[in-house]
Amino acid sequence: QVQLVESGGGVVQPGGSLRLACAASGxxxxxxxxxxxxxxxxxxxDWVAFIRYDESDKYxxxxxxxxxxxxxxxxxxxxxxxxxxxxxEDTAVYYCVRDEYYGSGSAYFAYWGQGxxxxxxx
Amino acid sequence: EIVMTQSPATLSVSPGERATxxxxxxxxxxxxxxxxxxxxGQAPRLLIYGVFTRATGIPARFSGSGSGTEFxxxxxxxQSEDFAVYYCQQYNNWPRTFGQGxxxxxx
Numbered sequence: 001q002v003q004l005v006e007s008g009g010g011v012v013q014p015g016g017s018l019r020l021a022c023a024a025s026g027x028x029x030x031x032x033x034x035x036x037x038x039x040x041x042x043x044x045x046d047w048v049a050f051i052r053y054d055e056s057d058k059y060x061x062x063x064x065x066x067x068x069x070x071x072x073x074x075x076x077x078x079x080x081x082x083x084x085x086x087x088x089e090d091t092a093v094y095y096c097v098r099d100e101y102y103g104s105g106s107a108y109f110a111y112w113g114q115g116x117x118x119x120x121x122x
Numbered sequence: 123e124i125v126m127t128q129s130p131a132t133l134s135v136s137p138g139e140r141a142t143x144x145x146x147x148x149x150x151x152x153x154x155x156x157x158x159x160x161x162x163g164q165a166p167r168l169l170i171y172g173v174f175t176r177a178t179g180i181p182a183r184f185s186g187s188g189s190g191t192e193f194x195x196x197x198x199x200x201q202s203e204d205f206a207v208y209y210c211q212q213y214n215n216w217p218r219t220f221g222q223g224x225x226x227x228x229x
Contacts, residue, residue: 095166106213108213
């Protein structure tokens with residue numbers, strides 16, 4: 001079955017950097033677009049970024065442009081999120097999400113990992 | 123960006139009763155509308171996509187309706203496991219956007 005396991009969360013100081021990873025299994029990772037979605041403590045869901053199956057397109061939420069970079073390694077079945085210039089408001093659980101669409105399109109969020117907590121604090 | 127607005131913020135319902143949740147988009151999202159359920163301490167789970175299609179394993183008491191900018195999620199007879207937060211989401215435009223959520227609590 002589809003499994004998405006995030007790692008790399010932790011405590012980081014304001015202005016610092018962190019790289020999250022998501023190990024995927026149970027499906028053909030190289031065929032699907034992937035997203036990151038975050039959720040601040042006690043708040044709602046906030047879409048972060050998307051990458052197409054072949055890295056041909058990337059999209060970001062406005063507040064993360066220039067600070068966050070989504071990437072993937074299809075040979076390792078792994079999705080990444082490089083975060084820099086972190087702020088207190090970036091504190092959240094970050095979820096790795098598989099898109100439903102196989103190929104170059106994008107649709108709804110079919111499968112979610114359990115998330116990894118990032119805390120930005122001095 | 124398309125703003126998704128859910129109402130009410132909290133819905134108090136007795137087990138066995140019907141719950142009706144609303145979601146409004148600031149512009150048309152066609153049929154590209156999904157609903158997710160989230161329980162405390164868990165990741166969200168896909169419930170419905172394409173406005174009305176239930177995801178695999180979702181019971182028939184969950185139904186979706188609407189079009190364009192106005193959408194509804196109905197839970198016909200609430201079970202104890204249905205008390206959770208529900209989010210609508212549009213996947214018609216970038217950036218993808220969620221509503222702020224409706225918490226369904228026990229009355």
